[in-house]
Each structure stands twice: as C-alpha cells, then as structure tokens.
Amino acid sequence: MAPPAVGPDEGRRRDVARARTPRRGQAAMGYVFSSGYTVLLILFGVLPTLYAIFLAFTDSGAFVGFDNFVKVFQDYRFWPAVQHVAIYVVIWLTLQTVFVVLLALVVHSLGQRWLSASTRFVYYIPGALAGASSVMLWLFLLDPSVSPVSFVLRAFGFETFVQTVSIENLPVIFTVIAFWTGAGGWIVIMYGALNNISPEVIEAARVDGANAVQTAWRIQLPLMRKWISYMGIMTLAAGTQLFVEPRVLSQASKGVVPADYSLNQLAYLYAFRQNDFSGSAAISLLLLVVALGLAAFFVFRGGLFERE
Numbered sequence: 001m002a003p004p005a006v007g008p009d010e011g012r013r014r015d016v017a018r019a020r021t022p023r024r025g026q027a028a029m030g031y032v033f034s035s036g037y038t039v040l041l042i043l044f045g046v047l048p049t050l051y052a053i054f055l056a057f058t059d060s061g062a063f064v065g066f067d068n069f070v071k072v073f074q075d076y077r078f079w080p081a082v083q084h085v086a087i088y089v090v091i092w093l094t095l096q097t098v099f100v101v102l103l104a105l106v107v108h109s110l111g112q113r114w115l116s117a118s119t120r121f122v123y124y125i126p127g128a129l130a131g132a133s134s135v136m137l138w139l140f141l142l143d144p145s146v147s148p149v150s151f152v153l154r155a156f157g158f159e160t161f162v163q164t165v166s167i168e169n170l171p172v173i174f175t176v177i178a179f180w181t182g183a184g185g186w187i188v189i190m191y192g193a194l195n196n197i198s199p200e201v202i203e204a205a206r207v208d209g210a211n212a213v214q215t216a217w218r219i220q221l222p223l224m225r226k227w228i229s230y231m232g233i234m235t236l237a238a239g240t241q242l243f244v245e246p247r248v249l250s251q252a253s254k255g256v257v258p259a260d261y262s263l264n265q266l267a268y269l270y271a272f273r274q275n276d277f278s279g280s281a282a283i284s285l286l287l288l289v290v291a292l293g294l295a296a297f298f299v300f301r302g303g304l305f306e307r308e
Helices: 008-056 067-074 078-109 113-128 131-141 150-155 167-195 199-207 212-223 225-240 244-252 263-272 277-302
Strands: none
Touching (some): 131 167
16 A cells, blocks of 8 residues: 655655754753853852842841841942942952953964963963962962062062052952963963954955954954953852952961952951951952943943844
C-alpha cells in the first residue's frame, strides 16, 4: 500500500515542528546552566538585600521610617567618607577607562602575534593576586625604607611610610593599586572587543585614507562603546565598595589612615563596633541606590542592551 500523500501545508507544519524541537532543547539546557547562578543570586544577592532594606527601616524590629538614614547623615564621619570614595571613584574611573582602552588599542595594533599574546599575559599577571595579597605587596612598595622604587617616592618628597600614605595621597594610591590589580583583565576584554570588529571595516577606513588615530577614534571606539560602558559599571561597583585597601593600610600605619575612611569601613564600624546593624544597613542601602543609579546611566548612555 502506498503511503498517504502529504499536502504542502502539512509538510510546512512538520518542518516547523522539527525546527522547534532543537530550539526547545537548547532553551532547556540554557535554563539548566543558568539555574545555578540564579539560585546563588537569590540566596546571596536578593535575600540579603531584602533583609538590609528591612533593617534600614526598623530598629529592634519596630518600624522607624527614615530615622536610621537621618542618624547616618548626621554622623560626622559620613560625609568625609562620601568625599573620599567619590574622589577615588572619579580618579580611578577616568584613568582606568583612558589607559585600558589605550593599552588595548596598542596591543591590538602589534603586528607580531607572539608579542601581542605575551603582552596580554604580562598585563594579566597582577590580576591573579587576591585583593589582600596585592595590598600587602604594596605595603613594601610604599615604604621608602624597603621599597625597590624608593627613588621614585623620594623624588616626590616621601621619606617615610607615614608620609606616603597621608590622607591627601590615598585616592591616587588606591587608584594605582586598583589599576595594577584589575586593568590587565579589562585590557584582555577590550582586546576581544577589538577582535570582534570586522576587518573589512578597518580596511575600508584605511583605503579612505584614515590613519591609526582616526581609525581608533571614528571606528574602533564607537564600536567598543558597549564594552566600555560595561567596564564603567563594574568599575563603579567595585570602587564604591572600597574596604580592603584602606583597612590594611590603617592597620599597617597604626591609625594614620583612619578606620572610617570609606563608607564600607563606616558600615563595618556601625555593625561590629557599635552593634548598630540598622545604621550599617542604611549605609549599605545608600551605596546600593547610588550604584544602581550610576549603572543605569551607563546602561542607557552606552546602549548596553541595544541590538545591532
């Protein structure tokens, strides 16, 4: 017996069904791989945030409105800590954006493949050190009596470790430490973004007479906008959480660097020195709101979620 004839509409429906089956399998696998991150995000991100919101608006379980925020604002240590973090973030964000993009462009322009790979590897080495280990290394570098670059410190007039880590120098010192630790990874990321630019586009610019600077300014940088915005968001998130560096320097300098230098340090003092978890939660919530606002600015200005 001959098989029943299949009409054109029935054939199209079968083709659509076959096409949807692999897509459903891929979607299911995607949900499986992302479920681990989702669970961790809820446990260690969403739930602690909700608990911090509860603490920020209560005192001993009783609702107190904005009293905890008013108390924090009136603390004589709060606004100096805000100023310290703001100056540091502005310096770090500006210098990191400029130098990371510039170094990525330089590495990408290297003609020898082995030289480019070696340079990226060297840039990435400092990122292998944990934050505390990195700061411990910098304790020696910042001490003119033992530092291998003591001649540089003395050229700026620093003869002792206390002079080096004075309050007015800390934003620059923290910027140097953060750049040395994290810039290498971002250079690698920006290098990958440059590799995603079509070679035909670069070649067309060169045919039109554009030099290296014009190509970078008019072609490469606009096409790297999303990646630069992403780096800005992550830099802001890390910068507002300044804690390890000033805390280690505070202990090493025997109080020259204040224990309440940054907002995170102040929140730590509220929670574990003053036993005021509501005040600590209020500071943390303020940091979260500011970080989310600045992140939203970078997302919309940088077109982070726009489709090409």
